Amino acid sequence: MRGDKLGAGVYPGCNDTGSCGESDPDTPTTVWHLRGVDSSDAVVARQQGRDRFVVYAPLHTDPTDLFRRTRDGGWELRNR
Numbered sequence: 001m002r003g004d005k006l007g008a009g010v011y012p013g014c015n016d017t018g019s020c021g022e023s024d025p026d027t028p029t030t031v032w033h034l035r036g037v038d039s040s041d042a043v044v045a046r047q048q049g050r051d052r053f054v055v056y057a058p059l060h061t062d063p064t065d066l067f068r069r070t071r072d073g074g075w076e077l078r079n080r
Contacts, residue, residue, distance in 0.1 A: 003033040009045055034066075036077060042066055 008028035032044045034055065042057040057066065067075040 003035045003044060006031045006033055006039060006043065009043070034077065037066060 007030075009031040010028050029045045029048070033039050034042050034044050042055050042061070044053055044055055046052065047054045055066070057063075063075075066078060068078050070076050
């Protein structure tokens, strides 16, 4: 991971479907700063219940504000 470790994050009890429950502070995930991106705009962490890394950003964030498509169809971080 290239970004700086920010600390532990807890998955929120509410999601974008409007359903809410209790947050689970006993199962935190490590959160990293995405280099070149303000941590209030996006962070990197493991997906809940999985070993893959994902980018977390506020709801309705346009991914093209943070990333651009590569020639091979992947995504890369935009230079800020």
